Amino acid sequence: MEKLRVTVALVISIAVLSNQGCSFMFVKGPPKEPMAQKSYFQCSEGNGWPIFDTVWAALNGIGALSAAGSSEEENPDRGQIIAVGAAWLVLSGASAIYGFGRTSACRKAKQKQMNTQLSGGTDSEWFPAPVQPVSSGESSVQRAPSPQATDTSLRMRGR
DSSP: OHHHHHHHHHHHHHHHHHTOOHHHHHOOOOOSSOGGGOSOOOOOOOOHHHHHHHHHHHHHHHHHHHHHTSOTTTOTTHHHHHHHHHHHHHHHHHHHHHHHHHHHHHHHHHHHHHHHHHTTSOSSOOOOOOOOOOOTTOOOOOOOOOHHHHHHHHHHHHO
């Protein structure tokens, strides 16, 4: 039993210290400085790595539960399988949560930057200027020539 505790502690320590979750390694969040100072920045918008972490966490959790349902006679390495599966479940789950948070923050920061640029430097939401109604005395609509004028000009060319 003491060997199992040492193994579990060692596996968890190695997993946490090495940050082997895909999102921890490959997902980049938005910059910390204000967006107005940067005309362009790169960060991870897609959820591919966090989804991969979620699937990996689920598979390891299923493996740990499967090993927990077996007996020591069926599987002599049962304790190690449970420990490693649980460690990867926790690490990959934390990595997925981190990744989904970073990609969401990236999309929000890019939207905020776009709104700022479109609104001329203010940090408010950008909306087009409201349409001003035309007063009753003015007409901004140009009228098309009447069909008779066009028809007459065609008849005159034909003669």
